Amino acid sequence: MNTAVLFDVDGTLVDTPAGMTTVLRRVVAEHGGAADEPRLRATVGRPLVASLALLLDLPADHPDAARAADRARALFxxxxxxxxxxxxxxxxxxxxxxxREHGHPLAVVTSKVRRSAVELLEAAGLLPHFDVLSCHGMAERGKPHPDLALLAADGLGVPPGRCAVVGDAVDDVLMARAAGMDALGVATGVATPDELLTAGARAVHPDVVRLGEALLPLAPRR
Structure with missing residues (x-):
């Protein structure tokens, strides 16, 4: 059985963190608040409601946080x-x-809700590559818990031990480790290589080209 590869989206496949911080900054400003760049970037790739609740100093279940998340999605x-x-x-x-040519099942595991994930992947021209989308709200808990990764593995029909998670954030690595999966980091997003390695990544690659050199030997060409 070929290893399945589970990809994060923002900062891993698509260079959206800068755009997302612009969106978050605008939403926070519309609510009368302010946040510096490091604080904004630290929330990228996490569920929007929780991120905006943190940035607006609101309880996680406050209705204003949900409304702010809807506004952020519209701006995105x-x-x-x-x-x-x-x-x-x-x-x-x-x-x-x-x-795919090597026979690896592919999935997306993201903190975006499904509608937003499909919208971005479709616009980016990447959606047809994936067999499964595992998105925020489709499992009881999101990253860094293992639920979304395990959901993706189940959808692919691959045991967790035959899965590798690729991500740019500490939560991606923690999710992979909690799910009993290999964790590979890319230094193209919000976390530094040292942060990813400390969280438990087996390796951190500077970009997707170098990542490919590590992933493609996982199975012989068919």
Missing amino acids: TELVIPSAADLVFPGVPELLADL
Whole structure:
């Protein structure tokens, strides 16, 4: 059985963190608040409601946090989605095509809700590469808990021990470790290589091209 590869999206496949911080900054400002760049970037890739509750100093279940998340999604659609195809990291489409050619099942595991994940992946031209989308709200708990990764593995029909998670954030690595999966980091997003390694990543690659060199030997070419 070939190893399944589970990819995070923001900061891993698509260079959206800068656009997302712009969106978050605007939403926070609309609510009369302010947040510096490091604080904004630290929330990228996490569920929007929880991130905005933190940035707005609200309880996680406060209705204003949910409304702010809806506003952020609308702004993301308006400001970031039109340029999604240009934000795909160099080498990503080729890597995904090569992995499929090698027979690796592929999934997305993301803190985006399904509607937002489909919107971004479709606009970026990446959606057809994936067999399964495991998105926030589809399991009881999100990252860094193992639930979404285990859901993806189950959807692919692959045991957790035959899965590798690829991500740019500490939560991706912690999720992989909790699920009993291999964890590979990429230094293209919000976390530093040292942070990813400390969290338990087996290796951290500077970009997707170098990542491909590690992933493609996982199974012989068919």
